[in-house]
Amino acid sequence: MQFTHLSVARKLKFYQLMVFDQVLQSGSLLRAAQALSLTQPAVTKIIHELESYFDAPLLVRGNRGVRATPLGELVVRRSKSLxxxxxxxxxxxxxxxxxxxxxxxxxxxxxxxxxxxxxxxxxxxxxxxxxxxxxxxxxxxxxxxxxxxxxxxxxxxxxxxxxxxxxxxxxxxxxxxxGEELSVVAGANHPLVGQNPVNLKALLEYPWVLPTRDSLLRRTVDSLFDDAGLTAPPNVVESLSILTNISLMQDQQTVAVMPLEATRQFTGAGLLTTLDLGTHLQFGxxxxxxxxxxxxxxxxxxxxxxxxxxxxxxxxxxxx
Incomplete structure (x- = not known):
């Protein structure tokens, strides 16, 4: 079957594409129906109408839900822009x-x-x-x-x-x-509070919470230790959750690196303190x-x- 702009415009409906996109986002026909306030048979009918029009399957159904076929991937990719x-x-x-x-x-x-x-x-x-x-x-x-x-x-x-x-x-x-700077932070009563400047090597003795390895912030933190000729801290939790990181630092031992803007409201509230390394740390x-x-x-x-x-x-x- 040869498709034309006119034939596609006549047959396809935005609502069908919206339902198809929701099915793939949800991973199942049932969850998509719930998100769209429809019944599952209604969603199934819409998907069948799309597959009938394209004369090919758009979804693969399995025990873990549904996923797009290669044609389905093409349709949903273009649908998102529409x-x-x-x-x-x-x-x-x-x-x-x-x-x-x-x-x-x-x-x-x-x-x-x-x-x-x-x-x-x-x-x-x-x-x-x-x-x-x-x-x-x-x-x-x-x-x-x-x-x-x-x-x-x-x-x-x-x-x-x-x-x-x-x-x-x-x-x-x-x-x-x-332009943003970085801060090395810890709980308000960390043992090194008041030492100016704090030696980065001394901080390696404490537990750290660092960004995950796939984040831009982690690359910057790694270069901080590399530039100082130091290995990364041996005792590390990896997390991008600000609330989790702040909770960890309330043990008054754990140290973290955070963007300066992200720390100000917490240092102002007395939950964290900034450890001065004697230099400005540029984030980007x-x-x-x-x-x-x-x-x-x-x-x-x-x-x-x-x-x-x-x-x-x-x-x-x-x-x-």
Whole structure:
């Protein structure tokens, strides 16, 4: 069967593609039906209609749920871009008819999630309380593909030095907001509190909580020890959970490395203290990524403005 733009436009419906995408996200027809407030037979019928139209199976059903066939992967990959444009169209129509409203999906890294993002969200809600914001926390190898296909509108976090080597980089552009530093932190009553400067080698005697090995922050931490001619700490827990890390440091022994912005509210509350190594530890640039070929909807554009305003409040003028 030879497909044409006209035949596809006549037969395919956005709703079918939305259901198919939800089935793959959920991993089962039943969970997709629950997420969409449909019955399982209704979801099954929609999938059968799609498979009948393409004259080929789109899903493989197994004991562990469902997954896409090669043709299904192709369909869902293209569908995500279409659904992202549909969401933007919906936002713009709502904004035109009702005032500012809509839905913004933001991907974020730990480096921006504790200070910059909360302030940007406060500003957004002051200006447009009807806008719904969904946050997705992950690493760049997860967030860049999601951004390129429209699963998220913006990605906020550290701008990696090597981001142009990512497969999706030709579709993306970055805006730097400010430069971030790192802090070595511990519980407020750690034995080395008050020693200025603290010897990094002496800290190796204590337990550490470090970022996971696949994170940008971990690369920076590893270089801290390499530059000092030291091996990595032998007693380590790997975690990107801020709440878990803070709880671990309440033993007054555990040490961690965190972005400076992420530590300020906790040192101010007396939960943590900064250990002065006698030098500034540079983490890198914090900013946001967006796609080059897809225009943001009004809600996402407003959130971007709030993000830039939050950065100006905290760090002065935007960097180029």
């Amino acid at each position: 659904l992202a444009e549909l969401r933007s169209l919906t936002d713009e129509v709502n904004a035109y008819q009702e005032g500012t409203s809509g839905h913004v999906l933001v991907g974020t890294l730990i480096s921006a999630s504790s200070s910059l993002l909360p302030r940007a969200l406060q500003l957004l809600k002051q200006r447009a309380p009807k806008v719904l914001v969904s946050l997705r926390v992950g690493q760049m190898d997860q967030l860049f593909p999601a951004l390129s296909v429209g699963e998220v509108d913006l990605v906020v976090g550290r701008v990696p030095d090597d981001w142009r080597w990512y497969q999706e980089s030709s579709q993306l552009e970055a805006q730097v907001l400010y 640039d914090i900013g946001y990524f967006q796609t080059r070929n897809r225009e943001l909807g009004p809600a996402a554009r407003l959130f971007r403005e709030c993000l830039e305003q939050a950065a100006q409040e905290q760090h002065g003028e935007l960097q180029g």
